[in-house]
Amino acid sequence: MSLDEHKKPSGNGNGVALSTQVAHRLRLNPSTDHKPDSYEDLQSDFSPLLFSSLERVIHLFLFGVGDQPLHGELYTMNAVNFFVPSFLKAINEKTDESFRSILVEPTPGVYVFEMFQPSFCEMLMSEVENFERWVHDTKFRIMRPNTMNKYGAVLDDFGLETILDKLMDEYIRPMSKVFFPEVGGLTLDSHHGFVVEYGVDRDVELGFHVDDSEVTLNVCLGKQFYGGELFFRGVRCDKHVNTETQPEEILDYVHVPGRAVLHRGRHRHGARATTSGHRCNLILWCRSSVFRELKKYQKDFSSWxxxxxxxxxxxxxxxxxxxxxxxxxxxxxxxx
Ligand SMILES: O=C(O)CCC(=O)C(=O)O
Ligand SMILES: [Fe+2]
Incomplete structure (x- = not known):
């Protein structure tokens, strides 16, 4: 099985941007009320209307357009409504023991725990649907989450950037500090957050790959589906990414809505076909610029x-x- 380096698309790569090939961000609250100048006092052979229209288009292009949110409450962190109590308790205590008490580690380096409330999962999925409906209706072309998924959406693109910052800073970094210190778990400082969607009329499966992240959070949001198991095949550095899997590195994991999987980005994995229904997962790729810099000067990665x-x-x-x-x-x- 050969392996892909799963990346965030660049503006003119596999991801789709505007037809001008510029990576474009959609904003939550669009400035659709922008009033262009009348340009009536301009000395020109062209009609002032032309300049007004041009200004409107440029404004739209620079400052973005977007839909109104369906669930405003998603855009500010409300931990009690978002997370299950056991996860919140462990996060408040922030100790090795408190984290270990809420999770299982089915293979070394893969941590599974209950994370989101069902109501939060539903809200996020309907927000994504609302956004996609708007994208479809307006024929707006958006950037897809990464080089391997054709369906789904980048969450930053419809205003969830602040909430994802918090999710990484206050919830994922404390856990990564305990479980992944050797890959920059203490210094995670940027992220790429997206939703992937699978089903017969969407992406069906996801090939064997490593993520462009130090630590990945993958939470199943729903809905009802068969298949879609996540398979893991051991952690590898760049040099060894295509080496054989040892029997003890094999794990096949079945997704459950609300449940999170936390793993190193370099933990080789893929997703089996979702054979019926519709599966939607929230993915947060967390990165550490410090780790990436230090890695350039290292040759031995036997700690991970x-x-x-x-x-x-x-x-x-x-x-x-x-x-x-x-x-x-x-x-x-x-x-x-
Ligand atoms: O579908 C899944 O659960 C896996 C998604 C994944 O590995 C990714 O998007 O990087
Ligand atoms: Fe992945």
Missing amino acids: CGECRREKRERQRLSITATKLELLKRDGISAS
């Missing part, structure tokens, strides 16, 4: 790459065997 660790153990095993042989020779005992 499964293959670097295996190679290191093998080197140690060979060197112990060689030392033993040397000692035996010195004592005049021939090795059998």
